[in-house]
Amino acid sequence: MPHKTFMWFILPSALAMFLFIFVPIISVIVQSMHIEHEQVLIEVENCGPFGCTPEVNVDQEAMRQLREEQPLGRFNGLGTYTNRAHLAFDEVGEAWATQDTWSGFLSAVYNLPFYKALSFTLTFTFVVTPLVLLFGLFIALGVNSLPRVFKGPTIFVSLLPMIVTPLVGSLILFWMVDAEGVLGAALQNIFDDNSLSLKASPWLTWVMLMVYGVWSSTPFAFVVFYAGLQTVPEDTLEAASLDGAGRWQKVRYVVFPYVAPLAVFITLIQLMDNFRVFEPIVGFSAQASATSLSWVIFNDLRGGDVQLFGSAAATSVLTICGVAILLTPVLIRTWRDFNRKRV
Amino acid sequence: MASKASQRSRGLVILTGVLIVLWAVIASFPFLWTLWGSFKVQGDFFSKADWTNALSGTRTIAETGGYFTLNGYEGAWIEKEFWRAALNTMIVVVCVVVISLTFGTLGGYALARSGYRYAFWLLMLALVFRAMPHITLVSGYLLPFFEWGVWGRLETSIIVLVAINQPFTLWMLHSFFLTIPKDLDESAMVDGCTRFQAFRHVIIPVMWPGVITTGLFSFLLAYNDFAVTAVLLSQDNATMVPKIASFLGSTFEEGNVMFAVAAVVSATAPLFVLILFFQRQIVSGLTAGAVKG
Structure with missing residues (x-):
């Protein structure tokens, strides 16, 4: 395809990505080096029936003017x-x-707030991702061995936790593990402890969020693995049996090589998605015990009365650096593959 | 199916069966429970005394006289004006899907048919963009949008969601286009079509399965989004998900948690129907990226 035709075809999409993904990244970097204006104070005489007292007020007019002149705020490096x-x-x-x-x-x-958020984000990412891979593979192996009639309905219910809006999914679980919800009450009965509350303990809140993470992402890994299992040729499996391979050996030496590339793909997607964990924290109202980088940014923008653009932008830049570090191994690998193919 | 390779011992069959049933329960029970509970009063759905109250509906019968009640739905849809949020969601989702697919098919086609290196690099760049947490991008828009006075409007959110959706759409449609033989559009061009005519009249008609699958995922992204819509939309224009989030604060104080429960069930229902009809496309879409990309 000639360069010119290519350009016209790609233009709308490239323009959208440039304006609303690339430019914001630049805008975030610029914003992160600025900070809100200091308040301009003026002293006014406040006169009442008992004489005049001097009072210090915020000069709204001057503030407005300052904001109009420098909407970004003052430079803070x-x-x-x-x-x-x-x-x-x-x-x-x-x-x-x-x-x-x-x-x-x-x-x-x-x-410290940033390190608190970072530690949860990293723990969440590196606990949930391997568990999702593991459970996804097991469920896929299980469903694959089911009789045909059961496959459709099983896949249907399996898709539910993944498809459902993350905030809604976490709310549904949250209401169930609430001290008065069905699971929360059941747990209190089992452990015979009326004060047991998943919300009160920071440790249990972390566990709860990660259980949600595994619950909502396992279907994705399951579906991808399941599709991969369909491509494993029956002949090879049969040949392995004839050669005396046991069930586990067949899985280990025949099935794994077929699904290994899929595991790389799932890991990549899961790392990206888990690193941005955000909705469950809002849904579970878990911000007291667990915050994530995304949640910190959201809180700066929507949490208080004043929007802390500079602070949100600085956290954003740090988050983007985190994503870059996560992605580097993948990008290096792709770059090597690409060069190998070219040679 | 009865080949030697797929024969299993009885013990393993039973174990697998039990595990799969367990998973099916874990995956579906929360939804069934919440759906059932949304027709009860709060005293039953959050029943500390005895969880069977939720099944028997003791408090519901005592408070409303009926076995089921629509109080939660009435409160959410009419009193709290959830219908407005549902309408906004519909507008946003339809626009995002249509625009995303238009941009995405054009771009994906170009990427699949261009043999040059920059096509590869564009795809890599799209992958990096795909990894950006949405909230970091949103924090970049917020101040400029305030300055230009476009904050809070549905149009703004639509175009932002389209852009955020593009990397994924491009990847997916690109891999679908790769499965269509090049000869098809090239022969059309030999017959005198321009590139665009070949695309429009020859490629698009055979592309519908891919377009529908990608459309489903665009739909899900726009429908499920919280980060973008919660920050970029004003209270009046809120879509369903931020509206539910705003319920949380207000309804817990008023004791109207059931409003939020009803709203949650209402927001889940369309997704349920979606999987019912498009299960095959969703599965094929999830695997398209993996198997081919």
Whole structure:
């Protein structure tokens, strides 16, 4: 296809991605180096029946003018990155100097908002992703051996947790594990502990969020693996049996090689999606015990009365760096494959 | 099916059966339970005393006189104006799907038919864009959109969702186009069609399965989105998912949790129907990226 035709065909799509994905990334970087204007204060005489008292007020007119002149706020350089709400170099340094033990240091760092969010995000990503792969593969192997009549309905119910809106899915589970919901009450009965609440304990909240993560992503891995299993040739399996391979050996030496590339694909997608974990935290109202990077950004934008654009942007840039680190191995691999094919 | 390779011992068959049934219950029970509970009063759905109340509907009968009640739905749809959110969702979703598919088929076709290196790099770039958490992009839009006065409008959210959707749409349609033989459009061009005519009259008619599958996923992205719509839409224009989120704060205070439960069930129903009719396309779509890409 000639370059010119190609350009016309790709133009709408490329333009949309350029304007609403690439430009925002630049905009986030610029914004992260600015911070809200300082309040312009004026002193006014407040006169009442008992004489006049001086009072300091925010000069709304001057503030409005300032905002109009510099909508981004004042330049702050990398100040936002290093403040307490983000990388918090000073606080981490202080904790390093004052805390004697590793656990003391770690818990001091964990109390900083950015590191708290980062630790949950990373734990979530690296716990949920392998579990999803494992369960997905087992369910796919199981469904594959079912009689034909049962396959359709099983796939139907399996798709539900994945298709359903993440916020809605997490709410549905949240209501069930609520102390007065059916599962929460059942757990209280089983452990005979009326104060047991999944919401109250930070540790249980983490577990609950990860259970949700596995529940909602397993269907994806299952469907992909299931499709991969259809491509495993019957002849090869039969040949392996004739050669005396047991059931496990057949799975290990015949099935695995066929589904291994799919596992790479699922891992890639899951890493991307789990790293942006956000809706479950809103759905489970878990922000007291677990926050994620996405949630921190959302909270800066919508949480308080004032929108902290600079702070949200700095966290965004750090998140994007995180995504870049996650993706690097994949990109390097693709680059090698591409070069090998060319040669 | 009765080949030697697929024969299994009785014990394994039973074990597999039990595990699959267990999974089916885990996957579907929460939905059935919530659907059932949405027709009850709060005292039954969140019943601390005895969970069987939710089945027998003791409190529901005591409070409303009937075995089932539509109070939750009435409260959500009429009192809290959930119908407005449903309407907004419909507008957003239809526009996003139509625009995404138009842009995506053009771009995906070009990527599949161009043999040059930059096509590969564009796809890689799209993959990187696909990985960007949506909320980071949203934090980039917010300030400019305020400045230009386009914040809070449905159109803004639609175009943003289309753009966020493009990387995925491009990948998927690109892999579908690769399965269509090149000879088809090339012979059309030999017969005197321009590239666009070949695309429009020869390729698109055989592309419908791929377009429908990709459309389903665009639909899901737009329908399920929370990050973009919650931040970019004003209260009046809110779509269903941010509306449900806003229910959470207000209804817990008023004791109207059942409004939120009813809204959640209402928002899930269309997805249920979607899987019912398009299960095959969803499965093939999920695997298209994996098997071919």
